[in-house]
Amino acid sequence: MMQSLRRILLMFTAACAVNPTVAQTPDAAKQQKIILPTTNNHIFTGEGDKFYMYVHRNFEGVASKPWTAGKYGFVRNLKRTEDGVIGTRFHEGIDIKPLNRDRSNNPLDEIKAIAAGTVAYVNSSSSRSNYGKYVVIEHLWDCGPIYSLYAHLSNVSAKPGERVVQGQMIGQMGYTGAGLNRERSHLHLELNLMMNEQFTQWHNKHLGGKNYHGMHNGMNMAGLDIAAFYIAQKRDPSLTLPRFVRTQPVYYKVTLPRAVDGKTMCILRRYPWLTQGTEKAKSPSWEISFTASGFPVAIVPSQRVVQSPRISSVRKCRSKHSYHTKGFVIGTGYRASLSDRGKRFIELLTGSFESDGGTE
Ligand SMILES: [Zn+2]
Known part of the structure; x- marks a missing residue:
């Protein structure tokens, strides 16, 4: 037990210590310039149907194959609500269509690293994840470790620990994972912040069962709107990830007490730019701004005194x-609170579960 605690602590310290934030330089911006992972570049031509893979949909008895369900965001599981027809299931990445197939309709597209980095994780077992065979590459940018994730591959050529340059082939497109067939072969691509190095502890506490993927489980990754990032970088090649994140729409804010022992949230040690320089300000609480999907946009000191995480602001909607x-916030209009799922999510993000197992 002590042994494993020590190991986790070492992992925690190592992963948190690697990336001091330094001032943005032109080189730093260049380093953060991502390229497309396949030769399909229709994201830039405005032909979404050629870029995104469709899903099979049956909504209110009408069958369709919308390519828009391959986009990032709440694009799946439509529901008719007081706010009109909305997608209620979040898609954390983008589904890129193949451009080349063999005679048997298998995709032939090579998958390339979108930026230089180190292969942090390879899952070679199709059955152990909804992502099928997938690769995670860690990019040690000056804004902290960022993770690109490439899923549903037919085979993986990259090896764990291998350094890769931008554009290096890491595998081949496929249709491994849940709910896919040959026709719907695609690359699922994400660009993520890592939520918590102690994901395994959180997983054991709340979910149980076997976690095959350690910290590189998709549940431990917060995916940003990578399609919007590609398009914004096309317009402004010097755009950095922190600057992009600050433009993302906020849906709700959560106020939570600072750790009693004065420890900084681990996510802030990895991504101190989230505080926009206000980390040291004395306050009893933090307020975290989230996009609708729970991506943290900003973390600022708050003078409000709370005993446990609470919603302090929410976008108004009728439904x-x-x-x-994603079910993290319940209520309607200005009435809103965290669901149990939402509380567990806040625990994962802030790491507050590590001290006494509670959120209080
Ligand atoms: Zn996908």
């Missing part, structure tokens, strides 16, 4: 907040 927030 249930749970439809818009």
Whole structure:
């Protein structure tokens, strides 16, 4: 037990210590310039149907194959609500269509690293994840470790620990994972912040069962709107990830007490730019701004005194907040609170579960 605690602590210290934030330089911006992972570049031509892979949909008895369901965001599981027809299931990445197939319709597209980095994780077992065979590459940018994730591969050529340059082939497109067939072969691509190095502890406490993927489980990754990032970088090649994140729409804010022992949240040690320089300000609490999907946009000191995480602001909508927030927020209009799922999510993000097992 002590042994494993020590190991976790070492992992924690190592992963948190690697990336001091330094001032943005032109080189730093260049380093953060991402390229497309396949030769499909229709994201830039405005032909979404050629870029995104469709899903099979049956909504209110009407079958369709919308390519828009391959986009990032709340694009799946439509529901008719007081706010009109909305997608209630979040898609954390983008599904890129193959451009080349063999005679048997297998995709032939090579998958390339979108930026230089180190292969942090390879899952070679199709059955152990909804992502099928997938690769995670760690990019040690000056804004902290960022993770690109490439899923549903037919085979992986990259090896764990291998350094890769931008554009280096890491595998081949496929259709491994849940709910896919040969026709719907695609690359699922994400660009993520890592939520917590102690994901395994959180997983054991709340979910149980076997976690095959350690910290590189998709549940421990907060995916940003990578399609919007590609398009914004096309317009402004010097755009950095922190600057992009600050433009993302906020859906709700959560106020939570600072750790009693004065420890900084681990996510802030990895991504101190989230505080926009206000980390040291004395305050009893933090306020975290989230997009609808729970991506943290900003973390600022708050003078409000709270005993446990609470919603302090929410976007107004007529339908249930749970439809818009992956079920993390419940209520309607200005009435909103964290669901049990939402509380568990805040625990994962802030790491507060590590001290006494509670959120209080
Ligand atoms: Zn996908």
